[in-house]
Amino acid sequence: MGEWGVEAVGCERAARVWWARLDPPWEVAAQMEAVLAPEEWARVRRMPEEAGRRFVVRRGALRHLLAEWSGASPAALRFCYGPQGKPALAPPWSSSGLRFSVADSGEVAVFAVAQGVEVGVDVEAPRALPDALALAERFLSLEEAAWVRAQPAPQQGRAFLRCWTCKEAVLKARGDGLRGGLADFTAAHWETPPRIIWSEPSPTHDWTIHTFRLAQDHLVALASMQTWQKAF
Template sequence: MSRLNDRARTPATVWLRLPDMEPAEGLVREWLSDQLGIAKNDIRFERDAQGRPRLQAPLAHMDCNWSHSGGFLLASVVTHARVGVDIELIQPRRRIDDIAERYFTPAEQAWLGRLNGRNKVRAFHRLWCCKEAILKAHGRGLSFGLDRLELLPDTKRRMQLQAMDAELGSPYAWQLEEWIPAAGYVAALAVKRA
């Protein structure tokens, strides 16, 4: 777990087990209360037209996002920026090629097409996770279209934005991090500076 650094405006992020039947928003509220030193009752969310939660005053200068998969929760908060996170349990899917053909760009499909077996399954989930984190930070989520941004690995195998719809801004405005929080999972965090 990392703590919010207001001066550097780096995101604080937490990854934890999501207890059965526990609403994610309640856990996020508890985590934010601890991070910010604010009573849980003073942390208010309002959902926008796309259903994305937004912090309300006195925390309106902050952005918070969370994701859960396979019994785990990933949450992040940042000041004066937009943040999106995604966590995915890697699941072998028989139809990865079909999903990629429908939702990914031709260059992304070609990259996946050069991979086999577990490497392909993991790469698919990495790509999906990074795209979803970016689109969640943008505020429109998957409905915006996964094919409206293109990511490919760089020489160090880190996913890098290659191109994106003008509505998402410049690829240079985005910071993207990805990691393996535990065996069988991938996670991504996307931050767009104002």
């Protein structure tokens, strides 16, 4: 299925994370193209060429992963979407209990799959952010912005991206998207263990976050409704 670089495995009802390049060799891209549904190709035709290429590889890889977990054919799977656009498996495959999340940055995509628990994943490619402090004060909670400010100046851009991936992962896991309120919670990834601090009582107080870095230096965050551990 192309280049899969990292896998994170928990215990019971595990959440697993894979990564893949979005510019694979042509023979791998052909495998991804072969499993897309007609409605997905219609979506591709509405996209700019580069965005369409990335979507084909990302969606094809997701189909292959979900097929491995569900026992279905990659091409047979169908998707539905929540009010804020969160994708899920449509019936009859929804009965499998599989939950998943996808993100990409640059030429890297990450995929999280879990059994019976909601998950969210985000990834950010390394890049310079000279306005990291201004971004932190605008988009992060007071605690997160203070943590970014406390880092040495050369590391503040990376610190902001770390906070951002954690917040995105939580919002994606909950199905809220960015409309869910970036300032409504603090993703205290610097604590041991990392935890979510809500500004108001939340019914999903048991969300956990985990962070790691890919070999290409991309920052990845996973949010799920259970404690899990790395196995790589």
